[in-house]
Amino acid sequence: MQGKMAESEKKLQFLLSLxxxxxxxxxxxxxxxxxxxxxxxxxxxxxxMKLSFAQTVASKLGYELVFRLEKADAxxxxxxxxxxxxxxxxxxxxLSFLRVALQQYGISRKELAEKLELHYMGVNRWFKVDDIAxxxxxEIAQLYGLQVKVKAVALPPDxxx
Numbered sequence: 001m002q003g004k005m006a007e008s009e010k011k012l013q014f015l016l017s018l019x020x021x022x023x024x025x026x027x028x029x030x031x032x033x034x035x036x037x038x039x040x041x042x043x044x045x046x047x048x049m050k051l052s053f054a055q056t057v058a059s060k061l062g063y064e065l066v067f068r069l070e071k072a073d074a075x076x077x078x079x080x081x082x083x084x085x086x087x088x089x090x091x092x093x094x095l096s097f098l099r100v101a102l103q104q105y106g107i108s109r110k111e112l113a114e115k116l117e118l119h120y121m122g123v124n125r126w127f128k129v130d131d132i133a134x135x136x137x138x139e140i141a142q143l144y145g146l147q148v149k150v151k152a153v154a155l156p157p158d159x160x161x
Contacts, residue, residue: 064153068101
């Protein structure tokens with residue numbers, strides 16, 4: 001599935017844009033995270049990382065990431081996918097937006113696993129560990145005619161780690 005994505009479409013473009021907006025180079029990001037620059041460069045070269053790590057990066061930059069999956073040609077229906085509370089607040093999990101999208105669009109986990117050619121237990125594990133590789137979000141979106149929307153919401157200054 002990854003080969004079908006347009007070459008110009010970067011899955012981590014939202015993070016590249018956030019780094020550019022904040023004026024932070026990848027080397028500086030590596031220092032902020034206590035990692036080697038090579039590790040950071042590898043994530044961007046592969047154009048993939050776990051959702052939890054993307055949220056850690058954004059948090060270091062003072063932002064919370066809000067993800068949505070929505071129909072490319074439709075308006076959000078009654079705000080069903082507008083889950084903008086920070087992960088963990090009010091009992092919301094990192095993958096709340098994915099749970100809501102699956103329910104909203106009538107997609108079962110079993111069907112999703114079959115379409116992704118994954119074992120059902122692998123898909124269930126995403127929800128158990130509350131994490132997913134960002135590349136799978138784009139595969140899911142492509143399979144179901146959805147778009148991945150990412151919004152960066154500024155954190156209060158005292159919340160930046």
